[in-house]
Every structure is written in C-alpha cells, then in structure tokens.
Amino acid sequence: MKLDYDYIIAGSGLAGLSLLHRLLLDKDLQSKRVLVIDKVEKMDNDRTWCFWEKGAGIFEPIVHHHWETLQFFPQTYQKHLNSKSTNIK
Numbered sequence: 001m002k003l004d005y006d007y008i009i010a011g012s013g014l015a016g017l018s019l020l021h022r023l024l025l026d027k028d029l030q031s032k033r034v035l036v037i038d039k040v041e042k043m044d045n046d047r048t049w050c051f052w053e054k055g056a057g058i059f060e061p062i063v064h065h066h067w068e069t070l071q072f073f074p075q076t077y078q079k080h081l082n083s084k085s086t087n088i089k
C-alpha cells in the first residue's frame with residue numbers, strides 16, 4: 001500500500017497541533033492529506049497552558065479560565081496590572 005501525504009507533522013505537541021489546527025482552518029489547505037506522528041500514544045492531559053493575547057484568539061473555544069489581573073513580585077519590584085490595560089504588550 002502506498003501512503004501519500006501533502007504534509008507530515010512530526011510530534012503532536014504544542015507546535016505540531018497548532019500547525020495542524022491552522023491547516024484545518026485554512027480553506028485552501030483543508031483538502032490536504034496530513035499525517036501526524038508522535039512517539040508516544042497520548043491519552044492523558046499532561047499540560048495546561050497559560051498565555052496572554054490581545055482580543056479573542058483561535059483557541060478561544062477551549063479557553064478554560066481568564067485572569068483579569070497580573071501580579072509580579074520579584075525581590076526588588078512589585079507590579080500589579082490589569083490584563084486588559086493597553087500597556088501590556
């Protein structure tokens with residue numbers, strides 16, 4: 001049997017699955033044949049990601065929690081920020 005793919009994604013971690021998600025969202029690429037391979041069969045949720053972004057991103061449907069404020073407490077500095085303020089880049 002001959003296996004033919006347009007794209008082969010090695011690793012179904014953050015980078016691989018983000019790429020796959022973007023391929024599937026692009027209507028010109030949805031018809032492509034994609035193979036995703038990983039060295040382990042992942043059946044558990046071993047990581048939870050936190051990130052910040054401006055506005056709604058592509059992962060909005062799976063966002064589990066939002067924080068409205070950020071606090072930094074290194075030894076010589078203290079900062080409390082509203083995560084919706086425009087001074088966070």
Ligand SMILES: Cc1cc2nc3c(=O)[nH]c(=O)nc-3n(C[C@H](O)[C@H](O)[C@H](O)COP(=O)(O)OP(=O)(O)OC[C@H]3O[C@@H](n4cnc5c(N)ncnc54)[C@H](O)[C@@H]3O)c2cc1C
Nearest residue numbers: 010011012013014015016037038039040047048049050051
């Ligand atoms: C507990 C934890 C919490 C984290 N929290 C955050 C966070 O809150 N925010 C954040 O931004 N980052 C976080 N990180 C960092 C984030 O997980 C990494 O930056 C990100 O996963 C890197 O993406 P990646 O696709 O390069 O690697 P990974 O997500 O590790 O994916 C690599 C994949 O490749 C597979 N693989 C490896 N070798 C092979 C091979 N030879 N053949 C086939 N497949 C292979 C692995 O099994 C794995 O599935 C966290 C990391 C950990 C461990």
